[in-house]
Amino acid sequence: MDSSSDTPKTLTDAVGQLKTPLEGAHGKEKEKTEAGNYFVANYPPFSFWQPEQVPAMMDVLDSPAPTDKNLGVYFHIPFCRKRCHFCYFRVYTDKNAAEINAYLEAGMKELEMYAQKAYLQGRKPQFVYFGGGTPSYLSVKQLTELTDRMKSYFPWDETEEVAFECEPGTLTEKKLEAIRNLGVTRLSLGIENFDDHVLEVNGRAHRGKELHRALKFAQDLGFKQINIDLIAGMMDETEDNWKRCVEQAIEYGPECVTIYQMEIPYNTTIYQEMKKTGRVTAPVADWPTKRRWVNYAFDEFEKAGYTTSSATTVVKDPKDVKFVYRDSLWEGADLLSLGVASFGHFGGVHYQNQADVGPYMMALDAGELPVYRAYETSEEERLVREFILRMKLGRVTASYYQEKYGVDVLKRFEKPLHHAQSEGFLSIDGDEIRLTRDGLLQVDRMLHDFFLPQHRNARYT
Numbered sequence: 192m193d194s195s196s197d198t199p200k201t202l203t204d205a206v207g208q209l210k211t212p213l214e215g216a217h218g219k220e221k222e223k224t225e226a227g228n229y230f231v232a233n234y235p236p237f238s239f240w241q242p243e244q245v246p247a248m249m250d251v252l253d254s255p256a257p258t259d260k261n262l263g264v265y266f267h268i269p270f271c272r273k274r275c276h277f278c279y280f281r282v283y284t285d286k287n288a289a290e291i292n293a294y295l296e297a298g299m300k301e302l303e304m305y306a307q308k309a310y311l312q313g314r315k316p317q318f319v320y321f322g323g324g325t326p327s328y329l330s331v332k333q334l335t336e337l338t339d340r341m342k343s344y345f346p347w348d349e350t351e352e353v354a355f356e357c358e359p360g361t362l363t364e365k366k367l368e369a370i371r372n373l374g375v376t377r378l379s380l381g382i383e384n385f386d387d388h389v390l391e392v393n394g395r396a397h398r399g400k401e402l403h404r405a406l407k408f409a410q411d412l413g414f415k416q417i418n419i420d421l422i423a424g425m426m427d428e429t430e431d432n433w434k435r436c437v438e439q440a441i442e443y444g445p446e447c448v449t450i451y452q453m454e455i456p457y458n459t460t461i462y463q464e465m466k467k468t469g470r471v472t473a474p475v476a477d478w479p480t481k482r483r484w485v486n487y488a489f490d491e492f493e494k495a496g497y498t499t500s501s502a503t504t505v506v507k508d509p510k511d512v513k514f515v516y517r518d519s520l521w522e523g524a525d526l527l528s529l530g531v532a533s534f535g536h537f538g539g540v541h542y543q544n545q546a547d548v549g550p551y552m553m554a555l556d557a558g559e560l561p562v563y564r565a566y567e568t569s570e571e572e573r574l575v576r577e578f579i580l581r582m583k584l585g586r587v588t589a590s591y592y593q594e595k596y597g598v599d600v601l602k603r604f605e606k607p608l609h610h611a612q613s614e615g616f617l618s619i620d621g622d623e624i625r626l627t628r629d630g631l632l633q634v635d636r637m638l639h640d641f642f643l644p645q646h647r648n649a650r651y652t
């Protein structure tokens with residue numbers, strides 16, 4: 192897109208230039224993007240997780256180590272160069288090297304405490320994930336020391352996937368080489384958009400030049416799998432610009448592309464600005480436009496030989512590109528989650544850490560695990576969770592659930608399945624439920640129908 196002088200340059204401009212301030216969501220206006228989380232990342236919704244349930248998680252940790260469950264390790268690095276206007280994560284942009292070292296030290300203390308728990312004895316991670324924030328914000332020295340210590344508690348010699356999120360502007364060739372040498376197999380680059388103007392208006396720290404350089408370095412270094420993230424419908428995004436983004440992504444030919452539809456959760460800077468100016472509608476594309484853009488992207492990637500492998504991903508070679516982290520978690524793997532605000536899971540109990548760095552560090556200083564809230568799931572909730580999350584893959588088989596849970600999902604979910612079918616979102620053929628493209632493009636909205644009644648209309652925070 193051209194960065195012409197009459198296009199908005201700041202967040203306030205962008206929100207202020209919205210042409211139709213709306214008073215509420217009625218009729219067609221429902222299709223406008225309003226504040227809130229639509230993306231279903233877990234189940235039951237986070238608003239049901241409670242501090243009172245933390246003892247249930249501690250009980251699991253004191254029980255014997257299971258022999259039939261995969262284990263993952265997640266480390267949350269909450270530092271970024273700059274806060275993006277659409278960001279809803281816990282991130283800090285003002286920490287110096289000493290503060291970051293203290294945080295990493297706290298994370299290692301946390302890991303050491305977990306390593307002593309009966310439930311984790313002798314277990315090795317199937318997958319490791321560095322998320323954020325910006326893991327690539329750390330220096331090579333910090334990363335090397337951190338991963339050496341992680342490996343000393345939970346060795347990586349049986350680890351199938353090490354995923355690492357990067358912000359392109361933090362990457363040099365030297366750092367990327369070090370990241371590859373740590374054992375990273377899946378490098379995920381938060382590109383979001385290739386256009387400088389769109390990146391600037393949305394508060395991204397990097398620009399096109401940096402991301403082209405980072406992509407080239409990464410490809411030359413030969414990572415096993417490179418993923419790039421794109422977001423459809425950022426502020427000031429246009430049809431032409433989106434098409435060019437898709438074209439450029441195809442030219443680079445990464446192994447995997449993840450495409451999100453822009454949403455504006457309540458804890459974003461954009462929402463704060465909307466509140467100040469009394470806007471109900473977010474200054475981003477409406478839902479039909481975002482769906483049309485993602486649909487276009489899926490079509491173009493498919494023409495270029497990619498396969499649409501879920502509601503948000505296209506992959507170059509489905510036989511080669513694995514999502515160990517995602518698939519194992521959806522199937523109920525344990526996740527030892529470290530760092531501020533991170534989400535984990537042990538033996539059917541979900542948990543989340545303290546959401547601010549102060550209480551997080553204080554708990555560890557006091558020799559306690561920094562867990563803030565938890566949720567002990569029932570067998571039925573685990574079934575619903577695994578059913579809805581796997582629906583995002585676009586295809587599920589009833590026999591899988593019959594075998595694992597002894598439940599006929601075609602009967603158990605007869606009503607919402609029938610409703611989704613009548614809307615043209617899916618078809619059922621014998622054992623198989625297959626989402627249509629239309630269903631895939633709005634799967635998060637559809638999934639709420641499958642929730643238990645008490646969880647419908649819950650805020651996803």
Ligand code: SF4
Nearest residue numbers: 271274275278323324
């Ligand atoms: S880089 Fe990612 S985590 Fe950091 S502020 Fe931007 S969206 Fe948030």
